[in-house]
Amino acid sequence: MRPAPGSGPAALRERAVSALLAARARTGALTTCVDERELVAQHSPLMSPLVWDLAHIGNQEELWLLRAVAGQEALRPELDPVYDAFEHPRAERPSLPLLPPREAHAYAADVRGRVLDVLERAPVEGGGPLLADSFAFGMIAQHEQQHDETMLITHQLRAGPAALTAPEPPPAAPDAALLPAEVLVEGGPFTMGTSTEPWALDNERPAHPRLVASFFIDTLPVSNGAYLRFIEDGGYTDPRWWRPEGWEQVRRHSLAAPLFWRREGGAWVRRRFGVTEPVPADEPVLHVSWYEAAAYAAWAGRRLPTEAEWEKAARHDPASGRSRRYPWGDDDPTPERANLGQRHLRPAPVGAYARGASPLGVRQLIGDVWEWTASDFLPYPGFRAFPYREYSEVFFGDGLKVLRGGSFAVDPVACRGTFRNWDLPVRRQIFSGFRTARDAEPV
Known part of the structure; x- marks a missing residue:
């Protein structure tokens, strides 16, 4: 038994869009409530700078939804090694050539706009295991929400007055x-x-x-x-x-x-x-x-x-x-x-x-x-x-x-x-x- 929230391509697309938009709204709330200095700071060696998480979210979305699903050319191939979580431990990430906050926001937004265009056209049933039941879109929504939780941990570790209510x-x-x-x-x-x-x-x-x-x-x-x-x-x-x-x-x-x-x-x-x-x-x-x-x-x-x-x-x-x-x-x-x-x-x-x-x-x-x-x-x-x-x-x-x-x-x-x-x-x-x-x- 699989009690899914809906059946058919329209319902699957609606679910995928809703999940992606909810994740991005949360990402925005976590990264716009502090200034740029706080975004680029490393608040604990256990965690990445918030701006790294932001651009990493965009990079993973590009890798899986624009390249793997849609077959598009890489937008920013030079970013792949910078935002590879397995290449760089968190303590080392502040020393990488990270996108500055405004550019990171713009990159993530650009990727998301293209992804929503893809989602209007991409098959969400069949088309291989990545597209079955819109899995790839659900995987990326979960990935972003997992990083949102990570960023919330960073907010808990940061010093200074409350930024979230x-x-x-x-x-x-x-x-x-x-x-x-x-x-x-x-x-x-x-x-x-x-x-x-x-x-x-x-x-x-x-x-x-x-x-x-x-x-x-x-x-x-x-x-x-x-x-x-x-x-x-x-x-x-x-x-x-x-x-x-x-x-x-x-x-x-x-x-x-x-x-x-x-x-x-x-x-x-x-x-x-x-x-x-x-x-x-x-x-x-x-x-x-x-x-x-x-x-x-x-x-x-x-x-x-x-x-x-x-x-x-x-x-x-x-x-x-x-x-x-x-x-x-x-x-x-x-x-x-x-x-x-x-x-x-x-x-x-x-x-x-x-x-x-x-x-x-x-x-x-x-x-x-x-x-x-x-x-x-x-x-x-x-x-x-x-x-x-x-x-x-x-x-x-x-x-x-x-x-x-x-x-x-x-x-x-x-x-x-x-x-x-x-x-x-x-x-x-x-x-x-x-x-x-x-x-x-x-x-």
Whole structure:
């Protein structure tokens, strides 16, 4: 089953245009809210200058949609090596001959105008795998939204006053205190991954059976308040809870709390997009590494869920035995179901989005915070790289940990029940949190 938002060439074109325009509107908002000096600065060696991301977005769009799909000649072939993400680590990118901001904006706009012209004429059914279901256009929309999330991380890392504002706060969670702490997910097989989702990327494929033993999983993500109890119980000073590599990170960097937290006047505060505020106890904990998540889980007498456990909790419907696109069903995300798309610039309180719960009542599996899992990033059985090895294949089996579920910074086009993210276990600048699990006692 493939519950797509529409069928036929007109619907596919409309979906592709809508996704591309939404991505570009967000890119514009992230790159016009600061001056040119901020755009060319490197705000952290972990991140590129914002102007690099802007031109890279245009260059990838040109490579895949103008050259590969439309067969056009290169507009600016000299830009290809400059904006090749695999040739230049982020720390080195400020030294490259980057396009200045105005030229980068003009280049991206020129490419986009030509792409929309192509989309009016290009077949979106048939025409090879790049064009089937308008995949190439969906891939580029997802690529741009992924870089928009990266640029939002850069905004979080930059010093100075706030440049971004949210139009409204996230919804409250009035029944959070009434929810069970955990739910039982019965063991047995389920279908993991997808072979039918039109814009799914190669590492989400193919669908395959996976057998998972019974386990319990947290109903809600771990909150700041719960994590604070770990801190106050000496969690960052007791090596018992830490993997050796994680304990080395704690000692080397004098870690004592999540990134962007600090003690001020006897209380914990955090910096969020240029604003200092009290740490909200009821929000999911954010900006923690895999090592921190695993240490908390060990302290709590629990563990991180495996990737397969996470996906079964998020997609498996015990009543029908099938895997859904999302925890709530097959319909696309809406603002009532999940916190996505940079809408609130923060996670919602734990327990929000009752309409987005799974059949077992697990909440916030989509949106709010990326959730670390216990699993390494590995290919599924039958994996085939498409359309290029560098999207997934080159990262497999290299000590990278899988994150699932998306965050408030992820656009719905790049977030679904099968979507897989990955990063080094030391990373803290990403919008990462977690929930815990435990084995079910054998009956």
